[in-house]
Amino acid sequence: MPNAVPIRPSIEVPDSKDSQTYKPIISVDGISKSFGATKVLDNLSFTVGPGEKIALIGPSGSGKTTILRILMTLASIDSGHIKIEGEQLFHMERQGRLVDADERYLQRMRAKIGMVFQLFNLFPHKTVLENVTLAPMLTQGISRGDADKQAKELLAMVGLSERLTAMPAQLSGGQKQRAAIARALALKPKIMLFDEVTSALDPELVEEVLNVMRWLGSETDMTMLLVTHEMNFANDVADRILFFDRGRIVEEGKPHEIFKNPKQERTQLFLKKIIAAGHPI
DSSP states (O other): OOOOOOOSOOOOOOSOTTSTTOOOSEEEEEEEEEETTEEEEEEEEEEEOTTOEEEEEOSTTSSHHHHHHHHTTSSOOSEEEEEETTEESSEEEETTEEEEOOHHHHHHHHTTEEEEOTTOOOOTTSOHHHHHHHHHHHHHOOOHHHHHHHHHHHHHHTTOGGGTTOOGGGSOHHHHHHHHHHHHHTTOOSEEEEESTTTTSOHHHHHHHHHHHHHHHHHOOOEEEEEOSOHHHHHHHOSEEEEEETTEEEEEEOHHHHHHSOOSHHHHHHHHHHHHTTOOO
């Protein structure tokens, strides 16, 4: 993978959460979320350290995508609290008490986080280059010249230097997803969320996208949360695995702990089914 512009200065993440120096970049505290009568997240709590790469695994409907959408403020919460870099995500302080965050506050918090979706969400009427330059110019006031320069560097990083003037309809699925990754990186988020980014791709295109994500995981210090069914990829990239089921974290640990010696029966059953479905570990 070619060299890229450094995203952030390196940050050392302590091994132990008991360390006095540990300050989570994401703190999820007792959140619940229901859609109608269906409880999707059930008193969920976890933290993520700066620079950590966390893989969220589990059956469909277990709440993995919902937590990513909540972190992007694309969905609200029913109860609990979320903090990003120590600041409340959905609440702000006013006259010594917490109130619902207004749109200006939410926009500031959203700027810390980028997300890559399953279905790319590229603007179909804009070229690859325009897709990557638009948001920095609109939201950060970057000049067209600077935005073009940054976009070309990011697109080179994901192997799309020769597709700058192509329209999304002219790209393969893997190329679309790599363009979507470059677009998310253009806003220089501290946290990147990836929601099953290979699930809509033909099998032969999956690896080209995973290779970009492997590179990001090893060569940048961005905090990354990855919802995936690619267990080999999770094993390679993640510092920690969170296994979700029915809106709760059933088990968590380092990849070798979860994949080689899962303690919970529910985790064991899920991994057996994943392997049987053709996703080896």
